[in-house]
Amino acid sequence: xxxxxxxxxxxxxxxxxxxxxxxxxxxxxxxxxxxxxxxxxxxxxxxxxxxxxxxxxxxxxxxxxxxxxxxxxxxxxxxxxxxxxxxxxxxxxxxxxxxxxxxxxxxxxxxxxxxxxxxxxxxxxxxxxxxxxxxxxxxx
Amino acid sequence: xxxxxxxxxxxxxxxxxxxxxxxxxxxxxxxxxxxxxxxxxxxxxxxxxxxxxxxxxxxxxxxxxxxxxxxxxxxxxxxxxxxxxxxxxxxxxxxxxxxxx
Numbered sequence: 001x002x003x004x005x006x007x008x009x010x011x012x013x014x015x016x017x018x019x020x021x022x023x024x025x026x027x028x029x030x031x032x033x034x035x036x037x038x039x040x041x042x043x044x045x046x047x048x049x050x051x052x053x054x055x056x057x058x059x060x061x062x063x064x065x066x067x068x069x070x071x072x073x074x075x076x077x078x079x080x081x082x083x084x085x086x087x088x089x090x091x092x093x094x095x096x097x098x099x100x101x102x103x104x105x106x107x108x109x110x111x112x113x114x115x116x117x118x119x120x121x122x123x124x125x126x127x128x129x130x131x132x133x134x135x136x137x138x139x140x
Numbered sequence: 141x142x143x144x145x146x147x148x149x150x151x152x153x154x155x156x157x158x159x160x161x162x163x164x165x166x167x168x169x170x171x172x173x174x175x176x177x178x179x180x181x182x183x184x185x186x187x188x189x190x191x192x193x194x195x196x197x198x199x200x201x202x203x204x205x206x207x208x209x210x211x212x213x214x215x216x217x218x219x220x221x222x223x224x225x226x227x228x229x230x231x232x233x234x235x236x237x238x239x240x241x
Contacts, residue, residue, distance in 0.1 A: 029192040034200070075216050078209055093205040100191035109192040115201045115208070122212055126219050133226040 003052075010052035017045040025120035029109045035119025042120065043127025055135050067129045074122025081111050081118070 025038030050058035085094035093111070101108030165172045186198045200208050 029194050029197045029201075031194065032196075034197050071216060071219055075209075075212050078212055082205070082209065093209070095190060095202055103187055103191045104193060109190050109198075109202075111205075112190060112192060112197060112201045115205060116197070119201075119208065119212060122215060126215050129219055130222055133222055136226075 006052050010048055014045050014049060017048070018042060021045065021120075021124070025116055026106070026113070028116040028120075029112045030104065030106070035116040036123050038116075039120040039123025040127060042124035043131075046124075046128045047131045050131065050135065055132060059132065062128055064129075064132075067125050067132075070121055070125035071129065074118045074125065077118040078115060078122075081114055085111070 021038045021041035021044075023038075024033035024041060025035055028034035028038065046058060046062055049061070081097070082093040084097050086092055088094070088096045090096045095110040095112070098110055100110050107113070165174075169175075182199055182203060183195055186192070186195050190198045190202045192198050
């Protein structure tokens with residue numbers, strides 16, 4: 001189970017995979033990608049860790065209570081961003097909280113960047129939780 | 141006999157599907173019914189409405205953000221179902237292990 005070559009390569013790879021996932025999420029409004037694709041990449045990095053090491057080691061990094069918190073935080077943040085649109089005088093999920101910024105820059109598009117971030121957190125957490133639970137059930 | 145009947149049904153269904161596929165509009169034809177004023181408005185006004193160059197992200201997180209909220213809710217419901225069904229298994233297994241040890 002404990003293969004030194006595999007574990008070393010995985011340790012080297014994971015920062016790059018996570019960096020790529022965060023890039024896909026944050027740059028979702030400028031280039032192809034977005035919350036769903038980037039969240040899947042982020043989640044797959046932790047799944048890779050769980051495969052190369054052990055589920056218990058991966059659970060120590062991403063515990064069940066943290067997973068539950070992240071799951072809820074993604075959806076709640078999305079809905080709250082939508083409710084802010086009503087508070088500011090528009091319709092639900094209206095794009096009127098901040099200014100729209102300059103086209104092509106990172107901080108532009110109003111609520112699109114926070115919504116993409118919320119979706120990314122949610123999807124990454126969903127991938128990881130599903131995988132851990134299926135692995136643990138198989139062990140019984 | 142069952143193989144013959146199955147093959148007969150598959151051929152009938154397959155030819156029906158092929159018949160329908162041959163009636164579909166040509167891919168990329170500007171006269172397609174899908175190229176209506178909705179998609180034209182989205183691709184024309186995306187910069188004015190949201191200031192982002194990625195039309196697809198603009199549609200799923202701005203014009204159709206309510207739909208995306210529904211998708212996130214579907215994911216949430218799915219993971220809640222998995223935690224309910226599989227989580228009890230995990231807890232039961234842990235309890236059983238403690239009793240044995």
